[in-house]
Amino acid sequence: MKLTVHPGETVTVVNHDSATHTLTASPGSAFDTGPINPGKSATFTAPATAGVFPYVCTIHASMHGTLTVG
Numbered sequence: 021m022k023l024t025v026h027p028g029e030t031v032t033v034v035n036h037d038s039a040t041h042t043l044t045a046s047p048g049s050a051f052d053t054g055p056i057n058p059g060k061s062a063t064f065t066a067p068a069t070a071g072v073f074p075y076v077c078t079i080h081a082s083m084h085g086t087l088t089v090g
């Protein structure tokens with residue numbers, strides 16, 4: 021999934037799935053929601069600098085996307 025946010029923005033992630041997921045910057049450590057249980061949400065602060073930040077779900081290796089900050 022591709023997401024686009026503004027630098028420093030507070031981003032809320034809602035897990036609409038039936039499994040627990042994370043949204044974790046990788047490579048790097050720019051953001052990490054930690055585990056988000058089904059039906060729950062988590063917030064993180066977007067990086068303060070513009071760029072494209074790949075992310076993964078640390079629980080499901082096949083799940084990944086990019087967060088574009090600009």
Ligand SMILES: [Cu+2]
Pocket residue numbers: 040041042077078079080083
């Ligand atoms: Cu997952």
